[in-house]
Amino acid sequence: MNTRAPGRIACLLLANCLSATLALCGCRDDNSPPVTRSDFDFAVTWRCEACGTVTEAPASPDSKVCPKCGKPMFVTREWTCARHGIVRIAFQYDDKAQYSKVRVDQGPWQDYTPEVEAKLYTCPKCNQNLRPVIPSPIARM
Numbered sequence: 232m233n234t235r236a237p238g239r240i241a242c243l244l245l246a247n248c249l250s251a252t253l254a255l256c257g258c259r260d261d262n263s264p265p266v267t268r269s270d271f272d273f274a275v276t277w278r279c280e281a282c283g284t285v286t287e288a289p290a291s292p293d294s295k296v297c298p299k300c301g302k303p304m305f306v307t308r309e310w311t312c313a314r315h316g317i318v319r320i321a322f323q324y325d326d327k328a329q330y331s332k333v334r335v336d337q338g339p340w341q342d343y344t345p346e347v348e349a350k351l352y353t354c355p356k357c358n359q360n361l362r363p364v365i366p367s368p369i370a371r372m
């Protein structure tokens with residue numbers, strides 16, 4: 232099920248309308264850089280796969296080293312299967328803040344392709360759709 236495409240198209244249409252309107256009224260400022268937000272601008276969860284230490288820091292294309300055990304840490308997001316519980320998905324980024332590689336639980340690193348993305352958010356054990364884990368404010372303290 233692809234629920235993203237219509238949203239993207241709507242975005243594009245909106246952007247086109249907006250730029251047409253701006254061009255018409257002559258108030259478009261070409262000098263201002265486009266504001267693009269990516270995971271590099273937000274703190275995300277980095278997790279050591281060896282000892283489970285987590286830290287919050289902006290995503291980056293470089294890996295981090297675990298302060299406790301010295302093993303690499305990766306940006307990790309937790310999803311959950313109703314039957315099998317937490318599925319951890321780890322990501323590596325390229326320098327444009329796009330995912331470059333992905334790994335599900337302790338599986339092999341895979342290139343982040345549309346084919347991989349399409350199957351990413353399904354449970355590796357039962358193929359049910361996963362739900363994102365929203366950390367509660369209390370759990371984060």
Ligand SMILES: [Zn+2]
Pocket residue numbers: 279280281282283284297298299300301302
């Ligand atoms: Zn560690």
Ligand SMILES: [Zn+2]
Pocket residue numbers: 312313314315316354355356357358359
């Ligand atoms: Zn499952």
